[in-house]
Amino acid sequence: YAAILASALLRGAYHLYQGWPMALGNVVMGLVFAYWFHRTGRLGPLILAHWTLDAVSFIGPEVVPAEWLDALGVS
Known part of the structure; x- marks a missing residue:
């Protein structure tokens, strides 16, 4: 789970140029996507x-x- 959190935070960080709301949205999307991939491998x-x-x-x-x-x- 640490890797999922770290990858989601990295995803949010490289979207900071779009502003905080977009970066936060990308962190959430990163959490969902990473969790999905961890569970399914797809x-x-x-x-x-x-x-x-x-x-x-x-x-x-x-x-x-x-x-x-x-x-x-x-x-």
Whole structure:
């Protein structure tokens, strides 16, 4: 469990350039992902989950209508 915690903290640390909230979110994601991998040994679902998060974060705002982004307060 020390390795899971250490890897999650490292993940959060290299996302600090995005700010504290994003770094904290990445620590949580690192804990979940590392625990999943420790329990199952499966990497594929984690790669798919990470890709999906990135696609929603980076591609989503480009294809969602501006009115929706304004309504959500993320424009």
